[in-house]
Amino acid sequence: MNVRLAIALLGTIAILTGCSSPGAASPAASVAASTPAASASEPAPSASAAAGGAVKATPGQSVKMMLLPKFLGILPFDQANKGAEEAATELANPEKLSFVGPTAENSVQGQIEFMTNAPTQGLKVVMLSNNAGDQIAPAAEAAQTAGTKVVTWDSPIPSAKGESLFVAQVDFDSIGVVMADMALDLTGSDGGEFAVLSASPDAANQNAWIAALEKALKDPKYAAVKLVDTVYGDDVSEKSYNQALALVDKHPKLEAIMAPTTVGIAAAAKAMQDEKLCDKVKVSGLGLPSEMVSYTLNGCAPEFALWSFVDLGYLTYYTSYLLATGAIQGTEGEQFTGGRMGDYTIEKDPTRDAGLRVLMGPFTVYNKDNVEAAAK
Amino acid sequence: MRDLGLRLRSWEGMLLAILVVVVALNALAAPGYLTVQNQINLFELSVEKAIVVLVMTFVIISGEIDLSVASVMGLAAVVVAVLSSQGVPTEVAIVVALGVGSLCGLANGFWVAIVGLPSLAVTLAGLIGYRGLARVLIEDRSVGGFPDWFESLGQQPILGPLPLALIIFAVMVVGATIILSRSGFGRYVYVLGSNIQVARFSGVRTSRVRLTIFTASGFVAALSGVLLAARLGAVRGSTAEGFELDIITMVLLGGVSIFGGRGTMPGVILSILLILNLRNGLGLANVTGNTQTGVIGVLLILSVLIPNLVGMARSRFGREEAVTLTSPGMTQID
Numbered sequence: 001m002n003v004r005l006a007i008a009l010l011g012t013i014a015i016l017t018g019c020s021s022p023g024a025a026s027p028a029a030s031v032a033a034s035t036p037a038a039s040a041s042e043p044a045p046s047a048s049a050a051a052g053g054a055v056k057a058t059p060g061q062s063v064k065m066m067l068l069p070k071f072l073g074i075l076p077f078d079q080a081n082k083g084a085e086e087a088a089t090e091l092a093n094p095e096k097l098s099f100v101g102p103t104a105e106n107s108v109q110g111q112i113e114f115m116t117n118a119p120t121q122g123l124k125v126v127m128l129s130n131n132a133g134d135q136i137a138p139a140a141e142a143a144q145t146a147g148t149k150v151v152t153w154d155s156p157i158p159s160a161k162g163e164s165l166f167v168a169q170v171d172f173d174s175i176g177v178v179m180a181d182m183a184l185d186l187t188g189s190d191g192g193e194f195a196v197l198s199a200s201p202d203a204a205n206q207n208a209w210i211a212a213l214e215k216a217l218k219d220p221k222y223a224a225v226k227l228v229d230t231v232y233g234d235d236v237s238e239k240s241y242n243q244a245l246a247l248v249d250k251h252p253k254l255e256a257i258m259a260p261t262t263v264g265i266a267a268a269a270k271a272m273q274d275e276k277l278c279d280k281v282k283v284s285g286l287g288l289p290s291e292m293v294s295y296t297l298n299g300c301a302p303e304f305a306l307w308s309f310v311d312l313g314y315l316t317y318y319t320s321y322l323l324a325t326g327a328i329q330g331t332e333g334e335q336f337t338g339g340r341m342g343d344y345t346i347e348k349d350p351t352r353d354a355g356l357r358v359l360m361g362p363f364t365v366y367n368k369d370n371v372e373a374a375a376k
Numbered sequence: 377m378r379d380l381g382l383r384l385r386s387w388e389g390m391l392l393a394i395l396v397v398v399v400a401l402n403a404l405a406a407p408g409y410l411t412v413q414n415q416i417n418l419f420e421l422s423v424e425k426a427i428v429v430l431v432m433t434f435v436i437i438s439g440e441i442d443l444s445v446a447s448v449m450g451l452a453a454v455v456v457a458v459l460s461s462q463g464v465p466t467e468v469a470i471v472v473a474l475g476v477g478s479l480c481g482l483a484n485g486f487w488v489a490i491v492g493l494p495s496l497a498v499t500l501a502g503l504i505g506y507r508g509l510a511r512v513l514i515e516d517r518s519v520g521g522f523p524d525w526f527e528s529l530g531q532q533p534i535l536g537p538l539p540l541a542l543i544i545f546a547v548m549v550v551g552a553t554i555i556l557s558r559s560g561f562g563r564y565v566y567v568l569g570s571n572i573q574v575a576r577f578s579g580v581r582t583s584r585v586r587l588t589i590f591t592a593s594g595f596v597a598a599l600s601g602v603l604l605a606a607r608l609g610a611v612r613g614s615t616a617e618g619f620e621l622d623i624i625t626m627v628l629l630g631g632v633s634i635f636g637g638r639g640t641m642p643g644v645i646l647s648i649l650l651i652l653n654l655r656n657g658l659g660l661a662n663v664t665g666n667t668q669t670g671v672i673g674v675l676l677i678l679s680v681l682i683p684n685l686v687g688m689a690r691s692r693f694g695r696e697e698a699v700t701l702t703s704p705g706m707t708q709i710d
Contacts, residue, residue, distance in 0.1 A: 100662050108608065110665060116417045117659045120408035133518060135608045138531040146413070201518035201612065232516045 054335040054343040055327050059092045063124045063324045067313070068114050070131035070155065070203065070235065072101040075288055076262050076309040077129070080154070083313030084127070090339055091321055098123075104235050108132040108202055115139035119146035124324040127316050129154035133202040137161040149323050149330075153316040154309075155205035160355030164323060164330045165346065167316045169307045170361045172205070172351040176212025178305050178365065179258050179285065183225050185303065186282040191224020192255035195247045197268050197285075199235040199261040208351060209260045228254070233264045240267035248272075248281055259285035265304060269295035289366050289374035296371045303367040307360070315341055315360050332356055387631040390679070391646040398650060402657035409660060416537055418656035420607070423541040424449065424600040425619055426648050429626045430545075430552040431596040433644045434589050436627050437556070439569035439636025440495040442593045444484060444502030446619035447510065449601030452477045454510040456602055457519040457611035466526050474598045480506055481594015482587065489586035503620065511613040520610030530606025541603045548596075553641040565589070569636025626651055629676050650675075 067084050069077035081099045088097050102110020111132045116139045118126050126143065130136055130152055140150045140162025149164045150157075156166040183194045196213070198206045210230060217227060228251050233240025240263055248254055257272075259265035265287040272278050278300040287304040295301040318338040322328045328336050334346045341360075349357035366374060402409045419426070428445050435442045452473040459469035480502065487498040529540050538546075556562040564585045567575040575582050605611050630647035632639025651672060658668045 098662055100664060103665050105614075106665060108612075112608075113421055113659060114664070116421060117414075117656070120406065120411065120414045120417070121660055121662075122408065133610055134520065135610050138527075138609070201516065202610065 054337045055322060056337045057091055057318065057322050057327060057339075058325065059090070060094075061091075061321075061325045062094045063321055064095045064122055065093070065125050065127065065317070065320060065324070066098040066100060066114070066118060066121075066123050067127045067317075068111065069099075069101045069129045070199075071104040071107045071110070073104070074235070074263060075291065077101070079309035080129075080313030080316070083308075083310035083315075084317040085313075086310070087314045087317035087321070087339060091318070093321065097317070107200065108135055112136055112139050115143055115150075118143050119148045123148050125149040125151055125320045127320050128152045128157075130157050130204050131155060131200060131202060133204060133207075134159050134161070135202065149320065151316060151320040151323060153312055155203055156208075156349070156352065156355060156357075158204045158207070158352065160349070160352060163355060165319060166349060166355055166357040167312065167319055168349070168351075168357045168359050169309075169312050170363050171359060172208045173212045173215070175209045175260065175286075175305075175363075176214070176216040178363070179209070179213045179260065180216040180219075180222050180225070182284045182303055182305070182365075183227075183256055183258055184222055186256040186284055187225050188255075189224075191226070193226050193228045193251055193253050194256035194258055195229040195231065195251060195254060196227065197240060197244055197247065197257050197259040197261075197264045198230060198232050199264060201232050203235075203261075206260060212351070213258070233259075233261075233267065235261055235263040237263060237267045240264045241271045244268035244271040244283075245275065248275070248277060254281055256282045256284060259283065259287075262286060262288050262291065262306070265301065266291045266295075269301040273298065273300045287366075289371050292366070293371050293375040296366065296368055303365060305363050305365045307363040311341060312360060314339065315344070315358070319344075319358055330356065388640070388643045388646055390682075391630070391643060391650055394675075395646060395650045395653065398653050398657060402653060402660070405657065406660040409657065412537060414656070416533075416539075416542065418652050419542055419545070420539060422622075422652055422655070423545050424604045424607070424616070425623050425626070426652070427541070427545050427548060427600040427603070428593075428597050428619070428623050429644060429648055430548050430641075431589075431593045432623050432627050433552070433630070433632055433639065433641060434556065434565055435495075435593055436624075436632050436634065437569045437636060437639050438565045438586065438589055439572065440488060440586065440589070441499060441624070441634075442481075442484065442495065442502075442590065443499040443620050443624075444480065444506055445593060445597040445623060446616045447503045447506035448477050448480045448594050448597035449604060449616035449619060450613070451480065451506045451510040451513075452598035452601030453605040453611045453615045454514045454519075454613065456605050457522070458513050460522055460526075461519050466523050470602055473602055474595060477598020477601065478591055478595040481591040481597070484594065485587040485590030488590060489583040495590075507613075507617070510615075514611065514613050516613065518610050518612045522606070522609060526606050527609045530603060530609070539607075541600075541607065544599075544603070549641075549645060553645075556641050561585070561588075566637055569633075569638070571637075622651075625672065625676055629679055 067081055084097055100114065115126060115136055126148060128150060137157055137159055140157060143150055144162055150162055151165050151167065152163050153167040154169060157163040187194060196210055198210060229247060231243045231247060233243045244257055244267060247257060257268045259268050265283060265285040269283040272281050272283055283301040284304050286306050288306060292301055292304055315338045322336050323330050328334050332346055332348055335343060338344050344358050346356050346358055349355040408414055432442060455473040455476050456469045459472060460466045484499055484502050487493045488495045533539050535543055564580050567580055568582055568585055572582060601616060604616060626647050627644055628634060630639065630644030632644060655668055658671060
């Protein structure tokens with residue numbers, strides 16, 4: 001009997017300790033998103049000026065399309081949907097756009113399920129922000145075989161298997177450089193230790209950016225800053241918050257946390273603010289002005305970067321529509337007009353071993369001078 | 377006894393009726409639903425759970441519960457991934473993973489059958505402990521990069537359009553049905569779940585039967601964890617997390633009594649078919665995630681409520697005696 005009791009007690013303790021966590025809160029309530037100033041539409045980069053000219057879309061064609069973000073429920077993906085809807089209206093596609101996604105906790109399985117079901121649903125194109133690494137490749141390849149195009153945006157399929165095209169928000173290598181620059185800024189002239197708080201270890205874009213950051217740090221210019229740890233908050237506010245606090249405990253000399261994810265950066269900034277650590281540990285990375293404005297003004301997150309997710313959704317829809325209607329084939333060197341955003345060229349993705357990309361760009365660095373205007 | 381037989385038959389009848397309705401609605405709503413590829417897809421997306429459902433049926437009929445199956449799945453997947461990534465041949469890693477899973481099951485069985493602790497507590501500890509072990513091994517990483525043959529086992533069809541996991545499932549369905557309804561061991565399982573004292577006095581080696589069931593549960597969970605790793609091609613500490621609830625749901629919806637002693641394999645198989653087809657239909661209609669879980673939850677509640685309400689109504693109107701829970705499935709044993 002005593003044995004039973006003891007074990008029951010042990011079990012209870014295990015459960016209690018396993019589940020208890022510092023009362024974490026979701027990041028600051030987000031103000032309704034106004035498009036970060038319909039940014040300077042950058043014309044097609046590089047493009048060795050083939051005489052053929054850019055392909056223009058013929059509106060009014062019926063194309064069944066699905067916008068599949070990493071998961072539902074955060075502002076950047078809602079903004080991307082807004083941009084895609086804008087393009088859908090402009091192109092007068094009679095088929096309504098499906099905006100669906102799994103939950104953050106079930107992202108990998110959920111995305112694979114959507115991709116697997118896509119051909120059966122009669123979808124002509126799935127627009128995917130991949131959160132399942134190469135795990136989604138078999139389902140994407142099966143979809144392509146069954147006649148459903150797969151256009152990735154925000155986060156590509158690392159091996160490019162099963163992917164028609166990747167609409168890249170910015171050049172992935174340049175994100176590594178901007179993060180290294182911000183880390184150098186925040187740790188001061190004497191440099192210091194910093195850590196990365198990422199989303200999920202299956203998020204292809206996050207992994208590519210961290211790799212680009214590590215590459216950038218090899219430059220002697222950044223010799224004073226040292227990347228000491230990389231942790232994952234899975235784009236869940238509570239987990240990101242706890243991971244940020246754990247970083248501070250684990251690395252007493254930590255001076256900055258770089259979170260290249262909007263969920264992570266807001267959670268980390270809140271954690272530092274709640275624990276009154278903002279003087280010691282600064283937060284930076286990629287964030288939404290509307291979610292970061294208070295942390296930027298109070299000095300917890302003095303600067304961060306981002307691009308327009310509305311534009312990304314818009315351009316992705318345009319590209320996918322052109323591809324699904326056969327106006328473009330998705331081959332290297334093709335040029336097309338992405339509506340209000342101007343002309344683009346399909347090029348080899350230099351940041352992956354394989355795959356084609358359409359490069360959007362640019363990003364904006366926000367600080368106390370411009371964050372308020374962008375947050376409105 | 378006859379009432380019970382009728383009731384069981386009507387339970388399966390009810391599941392079949394709902395299944396027919398779901399299939400018909402799906403076929404009407406989604407043109408591609410009845411294609412062979414979609415039928416395979418709908419199995420493939422959940423086949424690892426379905427495999428564990430078969431062994432969980434034995435566990436629950438024997439009057440126990442195994443909450444640790446999803447953690448064992450995750451642990452086995454992690455073991456395969458971590459060992460492979462450190463240069464151990466994947467074949468060896470698979471064998472080690474299956475061994476680890478069987479040991480987990482054996483440990484559960486030891487505490488339940490030999491020490492006499494309640495399986496709810498033991499396997500709850502297993503749920504936490506085995507998951508914790510998996511997380512310690514893999515930390516917060518995503519480990520993949522399996523050899524091609526391993527991934528294609530999980531992803532490519534090997535017999536006609538069927539991938540390996542579906543073939544394993546089909547074979548196990550036949551095996552589990554025969555063992556449960558036609559073998560001496562199956563009979564012991566029912567007796568054990570009906571009344572363990574009776575079982576003991578009738579000379580059933582209860583400890584051995586329960587050890588076997590729990591070890592089998594661990595082994596099968598590990599097997600399906602390995603299959604999951606092959607299908608996904610990468611493993612994390614959270615792989616298969618929360619699957620135990622879906623698995624137990626399918627068993628209970630199949631008409632297996634949570635108190636043990638009662639239930640049939642055909643009922644459980646109908647329940648698997650029903651849930652997979654329902655999920656697929658909802659998925660094709662873009663109803664997903666939490667909403668799907670909600671719909672299936674309602675179905676489970678109704679399936680538990682309706683027969684009991686009918687029983688209560690009958691007893692109130694005095695036409696028939698209420699079906700009680702204390703006269704379990706001896707009808708299965710003759």
